[in-house]
Amino acid sequence: MSAIKGASVVIVGGGVTGLSAGWWLAREGVDVLVIEKGMIGWEASGRNGGGCSHHHSPLFLEEQRLWPKMDELLGYPTEFAGSRIRLASSEHQMALYGRALSNAARQGFKSEILDTRQIREFVPLAGDNMVGGYFYHFGGHANPHRTLQAYAWAMQDHGGRLMQHCAVTGFRSVGGKVTGVETERGLIACDHLVIAAGPHTGRLSAMLGHEVPMASARCEMVVTEPLPLMPYGGVDGNGLYGRQTLRGNLAYGGGPHEWLDIAGNAAPAKPTTPLMGHIGRRLAELLPKAAHARIIRSWAGVIENTPDGRPVIDRLDTQSNVVVATLSSVGFGLSPASGHAIRDLVMDGACSFADISSFRLARFAQLEPDWRELQGWQALAAEEALAA
Numbered sequence: 001m002s003a004i005k006g007a008s009v010v011i012v013g014g015g016v017t018g019l020s021a022g023w024w025l026a027r028e029g030v031d032v033l034v035i036e037k038g039m040i041g042w043e044a045s046g047r048n049g050g051g052c053s054h055h056h057s058p059l060f061l062e063e064q065r066l067w068p069k070m071d072e073l074l075g076y077p078t079e080f081a082g083s084r085i086r087l088a089s090s091e092h093q094m095a096l097y098g099r100a101l102s103n104a105a106r107q108g109f110k111s112e113i114l115d116t117r118q119i120r121e122f123v124p125l126a127g128d129n130m131v132g133g134y135f136y137h138f139g140g141h142a143n144p145h146r147t148l149q150a151y152a153w154a155m156q157d158h159g160g161r162l163m164q165h166c167a168v169t170g171f172r173s174v175g176g177k178v179t180g181v182e183t184e185r186g187l188i189a190c191d192h193l194v195i196a197a198g199p200h201t202g203r204l205s206a207m208l209g210h211e212v213p214m215a216s217a218r219c220e221m222v223v224t225e226p227l228p229l230m231p232y233g234g235v236d237g238n239g240l241y242g243r244q245t246l247r248g249n250l251a252y253g254g255g256p257h258e259w260l261d262i263a264g265n266a267a268p269a270k271p272t273t274p275l276m277g278h279i280g281r282r283l284a285e286l287l288p289k290a291a292h293a294r295i296i297r298s299w300a301g302v303i304e305n306t307p308d309g310r311p312v313i314d315r316l317d318t319q320s321n322v323v324v325a326t327l328s329s330v331g332f333g334l335s336p337a338s339g340h341a342i343r344d345l346v347m348d349g350a351c352s353f354a355d356i357s358s359f360r361l362a363r364f365a366q367l368e369p370d371w372r373e374l375q376g377w378q379a380l381a382a383e384e385a386l387a388a
Contacts, residue, residue: 020339053139
């Protein structure tokens with residue numbers, strides 16, 4: 001296998017996590033190369049609701065600090081808009097969604113409880129079926145496609161490199177460190193390696209002796225024809241996440257997952273009619289005055305989920321110069337902060353701005369071999385949910 005120009009840091013995975021890490025490194029003058037088996041953002045990074053409101057994460061404060069600055073920092077538009085509304089059609093949902101209010105309040109962020117009059121004012125497409133809601137003065141939403149491209153361009157502006165349509169086939173190691181990445185195009189030498197390959201992170205880390213446990217699922221979004229713009233584009237509820245685009249389209253997704261068996265460099269998953277209809281029905285319940293709108297397209301990508309649903313950002317015990325990262329299906333919104341955390345682990349050995357000890361791989365040391373079956377994360381579970 002021939003060798004091609006290496007890099008100080010090679011990042012495997014061209015989604016938002018890998019590209020954000022690449023940008024954080026390149027802006028400090030680090031020689032970085034991002035390798036992507038297809039096109040950047042071709043899976044869940046480009047097919048999500050664009051939410052930026054992860055109050056449950058130790059990266060939350062950094063996420064909220066950075067998002068309002070990202071257009072300026074990157075030099076390209078992300079279409080970020082702050083604040084978020086969540087609607088509840090039952091008292092149970094009000095209690096459930098209220099957890100975000102109390103959790104964010106402990107971290108210094110304000111929220112308001114909305115009555116039905118305010119809901120009609122802020123969310124004109126909502127109906128009279130809502131018992132209440134919340135206005136979160138934090139979080140917000142951005143355009144996944146624009147943000148992804150902004151990371152890539154900004155990284156390249158700082159000297160970082162991007163190699164698309166290049167699958168990784170293996171690694172070379174010497175003395176407990178990875179020295180090179182084997183690809184379809186040849187061997188790429190490196191001093192440090194980051195694996196942020198979404199659903200393929202488990203398979204690739206297993207090649208290095210420490211598999212990141214994960215299960216893959218289809219992530220689907222539906223997009224409606226344009227509708228009159230609401231005062232606030234970020235509206236969640238009824239188990240859905242999404243936003244109204246600047247053009248007026250409603251872009252929404254939200255389970256149930258179709259669990260997949262990803263082998264090798266599998267092609268992206270295509271939309272499936274059962275899920276599209278399921279999401280469309282719940283969107284009509286959330287926003288009844290948009291029920292007449294036609295669904296004009298849908299997207300499907302593949303997301304990865306760890307056994308406890310929490311991210312992994314950690315060094316491998318088996319290879320001291322390798323960082324693995326999976327955000328367990330919430331990567332887009334956390335990407336400004338996760339890229340910063342990965343940069344810190346690569347360059348300094350520890351995260352400088354948050355305690356990310358809960359992201360360590362060691363928590364899975366006693367994981368049962370059949371954990372997927374024990375969780376019920378099988379294709380049959382999705383079929384049963386759709387039939388219900």
